[in-house]
Amino acid sequence: MMRQYELVERVTRYNPNTDEALLNKAYVYAMQKHGTQKRASGDPYISHPLEVAAILTDLRLDDASIAVGLLHDTIEDTDATRTEIDTVFGVEIGKLVDGLTKIRRLDLVTRRAKQAENFRKLLLAVADDVRVLLVKLADRLHNMRTLQYVPPEKRAAVAEETMEIYAPLAGRMGMQDLRDELEDLSFRNLNPDAYATISERLARLGERSHGLSGEIETELKRRLVERGIAAEVYGRRKRPYSIFAKMQRKSVAFEQLSDLYGFRVIVPQLEDCYRALGIVHTTWPSVPGRFKDYISTPKQNDYRSLHTTVVGPSRQRVELQIRTAEMNRVAEYGIAAHALYKDGEGGGRNIVRLTQESRAYAWLRRTIDMLSEGDTPEEFLEHTKLELFHDQVFCFTPKGMLIALPRGATAIDFAYAVHTDVGNTCVGAKINGRIMPLVTELANGDEVEIIRSKAQTPPAAWESIAVTGKAKSAIRRATREAVRRQYGGLGRHILERAFERAGKPFSLEVLEPALQRLGQPSVLDLLTAVGRGEARSEDVLRAVDPDAAGGAGTNGSRRPPPPRRRTTTERPSIPIRGLKGDLPVRFAPNGGALPGDRIVGILTPGEGVTIYPIQSPALKAFDDEPDRWVDVRWDVEPDADERFPAQIIVESINEPGSLAGIAQVIGENDGNIDNIKMIRKGEDAHEMAIDLEVFDLKHLNRIIAQLRARPTVSTVSRVNG
Template identity: 70%
Template structure:
């Protein structure tokens, strides 16, 4: 176990101005508090926080963080209190220790909702001070290194948690070395056989190629030296989990992998990096499509380097990474290598100073911003995991702004990455100057121009297209807001009609004293509940007017109450051209009260009746179903009988056909035909010749010589449907053709 003076020496080696008294006091306090406690391995428990502190000295972190590492388990596992730590070490260290204590109590691999809520707490604690994350990652690394001492029943859960949360989080913070070790340790536990096989193969390859690797290192170093370039060339071998992941993702066998070994060239200046790139490409032919310049376009986790693959000695593919020493430090240690911890400051500084310099921390802050928009914990976890696990592509706005996106992102993701308002109003795009579909997968270097319209709202179907958490969250928010607005408008119109039928005057303000009766916070909530069908209009009127006796009017006739002075028409479905008819509304209200509900895919569900649908030319009625939406029936539908006792659910509607935007509508027909060869072809041919579209067809054998067909067709209007029926009846092999609900 490391001695007290050894730990202090480690810190003062890279930070001569370290507060030695703080470190000594934290060492002694933690050792005394943990006392005779032991770990599962039988070692003194204090060895664990000491090893965590030692890991952080390798990252050259400030002395306050080292002290927190020593103390991080004291509140959770001893009789130490936050007040006591504040008094002895200061409020800043006390706050960090308490944040780590809360994280330690999280169970991130559990039921989905609990896991998601705990992950929220984890990121909130990290966002408050990134040093919480650095200590937690070191804590997790030491626990994974000693995982074999834990009961076997717990190892899988801890390894899964590490693989799903902590390893990718370390990667997003740019701490690649730590991420790779966490992944390999988890891989060893979760897939022991695969890990053993790959490790053995790697050992065999290394033994076979050891001479070749040393020859390439020496050859490259010598050639660069001849050109006056001082470079450090080193080889690196892919880790087992990285190989396993690539084999899984690309369905490759071990023999097909061409980049098991790679080489790093570390230089002093950025200019030297590009000089070396030119030298290497003149020495050995480069492999097309295997060049990436992360110096000019850094990754979101601050990673900067030039990647290229060449055909080297003995026709072997050689992968090279070219970077400066400063870039290498950040590539290995990420946010922990940031200048914030290299300036000799002994206490911590305001972590917000990091945001202007660190892309990684800016990403973390952006992720935390999702918490403020009311997403459920499950959605938040889903969004964050999407962003943790994706590689990136880099695209540009027409003005040259660089936008980093996950691989597989679409122009819709791009629009939301620019700004939420841009995404919500996106109607089209141009990629590299050409009009392109919004579902196109973007590639590195694409220039994307978003076409906008203020009349647009994002369709709910976009949620299944986008790949970024920000886009999904924004689409869900917009969908919910749109649905709430539409249900609220619908509820208002239902109440207006009910009040008029009751010969009462409707005023929204008059509803406020009765909100508690319906368990609503605001008048808007009550209107939404009425629109949903969760609260009936009659119940609202009875609450406001206790003496009111409801009158059941015959709405099945689709007539308006006597004495109606004027009618207002409100769009129910712009594509299907169906509108609400609200008695007593003025013509001006028809414009102001428009309900922008867009057909079957709308966030406010509007559908046509089963068993026949409805087509323009039919007299129609809308039926409101709680939790389902509005169903449009033709007035002659026998299914309407079941709603005779529910007058509040009936909505007066009418067709409003736009000749410039024709739409097809569903209907169902029944055809009885002779059972003979060619009969089906003749019937479907009639539908096709009449410009009808068959959506579904069901055969029902009634007798040996006849069979019945139920055909779901899409037609323009009632005249079109009747023309199809007349043409079918004219066929010699058809004995009967009729509309199912007609």
């Protein structure tokens, strides 16, 4: 177990101006509070906060963070209180310890709804001060290192939580080494057989290729020194989980993996990175498609480096990462690298100021800001997990703005990455100057121009195409809002009709005083409820003007009959423009309805209005529900190209070519067959129920007339469902 003076020495190595009194006080306080407590391993409990503090010193964090590492379990596991911590160590440290206490109480692997809400709380806890996350990651790392002492039933849950949440968060904060170790430890506990198998194969491979790593390091250094570059070169074998993930991702066996070794080349200056790359590529053949320049286009977690793969000595594929010492520091420490002391400066304010310069910290802040956009906890969790796990491609706008997207992203994702409004109004895309489908998968370096239309509303189907959480979330919100507007428009039409029938003027303003009585937060919510059938127009009228309610049909003896019984043409009616209109409309399930038909609408709660022809026998079922009848009328432009559903029954002689002849008539008349159901009526005849899509009643009648003229057709009739 680490001693008090050893901890202070570790901190003073990178911060000579450390507050030794603070560290000593935190050490003694934690020792006294945890007292005789034991860990599951049987070790004194104080060994855990000491190891957490040691990990934080490896990250070179400030004095307050080290103190919090020592104190992080005191409120949860001892009689210490937040007030006492504030008094002894100050409000800043008290706030950090309190944030960690709240995180510890969260269960991130429970059922999905609770997991999502807890994940929101986790990010909110780290929003104000990223040091809470850094201490939590150090805490989780030590717990994973000692997970073998935890009961098996709990072990799997902790490992799963680490793999799903904490390891990706560490990676998103740029702390790749910490992420690799967390993933490896989780993998060892979640899939011990696979871990053991890969580890064994790696060990055997190491024995066979003994000396290869040293040979490559020596040769690389020699080549670089000859060209005047004093570089550090060191190699390492990939970790078991990294290998397992690649095998799963590429569906290959262990024997098919050829790049199990990676080397880092640390050079003095930025320009030396590109010089070293040229030396490497002129010494050994490069593997096509394996070069990535993260210096000119850094990752969103601030990672910068040149990546390449070459065929080195012994025809072995070798991965190389070329970077400066400063880039390497950021690659190793991630967001913690922005908290390092400059010119001996220290203190909590310094760390917060520096982390605000970090792109990773900016991502964290943007993610927190999404909480205010109204997503459900489940949607927020989905969005954030997508953001955590992605690999990137880099694309450009026509003006040269760089857009980083997950691998597999489409033009739809690109549009939403530029701005939500751009995505919502997107109707097409030019990729590298050519008009391409919106579902086109983007590649590194693509230039994407989004074509927009103010009349566009994103289709709900886009959600299944989009890859990024931002796009999925925005599409879902836009779809909900479009449906809400549709129902709101329908509700307005229904209320206008009800008010006019009662002889009362209608306006949105007259509804506002009645909102509280109707239990609706806004006028739009009220209109939407009426459109959905969740609120009755008579109830709204009664709430607005109790004296007028009787005339609106609240009394059974005075209620007007269903609209189809009426003969007046002066009453207001709702315009029907088809399925693509601005109202939630469906057509009768059996037979549909066509422009040219006299029609009525039936309001179904939660589904909108179903349109029936006036002669439909199905309307009899609604005779006792006059409140559901809605006056509707066609409002279709003569040259509109939208088709409407209809169904016909055709009885035909059963002979070769009869079905082909019927289909030919329909096709020649520009009709579209959606479905056919055939029933055998005897040896020589069969009956076909044909679902059609036609423009209007005249179009359907023309098709019916020509079908009747066929010699193989005996009868044709339209279905009026």
